Amino acid sequence: MKQTILVTGGTGFIGSHTTVELIQAGYNVVIADNLSNSKREVIGGIKKITGIEPAFEFIDLCNKEATREMLQRYRIDGIIHFAASKAVGESVEKPLMYYRNNITSLVNLLELMPEHNIKGVIFSSSCTVYGQPRPENLPVTEDAPHQKATSPYGNTKEINEQIIQDYIHSGAPIKSIVLRYFNPIGAHPSALIGELPNGKPNNLIPYVTQTAMGILEQLTIFGNDYDTPDGTCIRDYIYVVDLAKAHVAAMTRVLKKDTAALEYFNIGTGRGNSTREIVETFEKATGVKLNYTYGPRRAGDIEKIWGDCTKANTILGWKADTPLEDVLVSAWKWQLKLREDGVM
Numbered sequence: 001m002k003q004t005i006l007v008t009g010g011t012g013f014i015g016s017h018t019t020v021e022l023i024q025a026g027y028n029v030v031i032a033d034n035l036s037n038s039k040r041e042v043i044g045g046i047k048k049i050t051g052i053e054p055a056f057e058f059i060d061l062c063n064k065e066a067t068r069e070m071l072q073r074y075r076i077d078g079i080i081h082f083a084a085s086k087a088v089g090e091s092v093e094k095p096l097m098y099y100r101n102n103i104t105s106l107v108n109l110l111e112l113m114p115e116h117n118i119k120g121v122i123f124s125s126s127c128t129v130y131g132q133p134r135p136e137n138l139p140v141t142e143d144a145p146h147q148k149a150t151s152p153y154g155n156t157k158e159i160n161e162q163i164i165q166d167y168i169h170s171g172a173p174i175k176s177i178v179l180r181y182f183n184p185i186g187a188h189p190s191a192l193i194g195e196l197p198n199g200k201p202n203n204l205i206p207y208v209t210q211t212a213m214g215i216l217e218q219l220t221i222f223g224n225d226y227d228t229p230d231g232t233c234i235r236d237y238i239y240v241v242d243l244a245k246a247h248v249a250a251m252t253r254v255l256k257k258d259t260a261a262l263e264y265f266n267i268g269t270g271r272g273n274s275t276r277e278i279v280e281t282f283e284k285a286t287g288v289k290l291n292y293t294y295g296p297r298r299a300g301d302i303e304k305i306w307g308d309c310t311k312a313n314t315i316l317g318w319k320a321d322t323p324l325e326d327v328l329v330s331a332w333k334w335q336l337k338l339r340e341d342g343v344m
């Protein structure tokens with residue numbers, strides 16, 4: 001009997017790629033999304049790739065009664081919870097919206113899981129909980145100290161991790177795996193789904209590809225006076241398809257009976273690349289010259305972080321192995337497809 005997974009935020013960037021991998025791994029998927037930062041047309045892309053159209057529920061997960069009624073319509077075995085507001089800058093301007101949305105939705109889902117005999121939940125967390133690791137703590141491991149969040153967005157990730165831990169330690173009949181990802185980038189190789197930020201992008205890669213396409217005038221590299229080899233920030237950029245596969249591995253594990261009630265995994269490549277390296281690799285891999293300049297540091301940016309992902313490699317049997325050049329080409333192919341389709 002196929003197991004059914006509820007993917008909240010499933011029309012979003014990571015959620016849509018994870019839905020594809022879940023379907024291709026033999027799971028049924030129900031997507032729950034409020035379409036506040038994604039488009040329903042993404043479902044069509046998922047269907048074109050997999051041949052299967054996942055069920056879709058247009059819902060605000062902060063509405064507990066509506067969420068309960070939705071769960072009653074399906075037999076859900078597990079949940080992957082992506083749905084959340086995720087723009088660092090916006091969270092500073094609208095903190096209460098972030099606390100209400102990101103925390104209420106999780107609490108509702110956790111409260112409803114036992115009622116519907118849902119055994120496992122994968123939580124989409126972030127390396128942001130580590131803040132700026134000390135130099136001796138790089139690459140950062142799962143037991144590295146957490147630093148005070150530098151934004152309400154990052155704080156909601158920290159609070160949500162604590163909520164899951166406290167709920168499970170209270171004896172709740174559920175299990176959870178918390179995945180702390182680094183920087184998800186790229187697009188599905190089919191170019192049928194990818195990252196489609198509303199308005200001007202905050203994240204680096206959509207800014208790069210939109211500049212390369214001429215939609216944006218110039219990329220500004222935020223700061224070249226950091227204590228790094230080329231002076232620009234360092235991040236662990238992970239291919240979104242590799243990240244999606246990590247979720248399938250985690251979902252399979254959390255639904256097993258004999259694993260721990262709560263586990264944490266870093267999901268990254270284990271390597272760091274600077275902003276300048278990303279720009280130069282993009283130009284080399286695509287043959288497209290980028291118009292960029294150096295500007296002042298961006299408030300809230302940390303200097304350097306990359307993950308020690310040995311735990312996920314050994315316990316989940318998962319590894320991010322797509323070469324950076326191929327990942328950046330996938331992002332560019334997606335941007336070309338958006339132009340071909342008249343989207344931007």
Ligand code: WQD
Pocket residue numbers: 086088126127128182183184202203204205207219220221222223233234235275298301
């Ligand atoms: C990456 C690097 C910038 C844009 C955040 C969240 C993380 C996750 C991903 C949600 C930084 C530099 C960027 C630009 C630049 N959130 N940059 N010029 O801030 O590392 O991570 O987004 O999924 O939880 O913390 O990602 O892509 O914004 O920036 O120089 O126009 O690119 O300074 O060093 P970030 P980012």
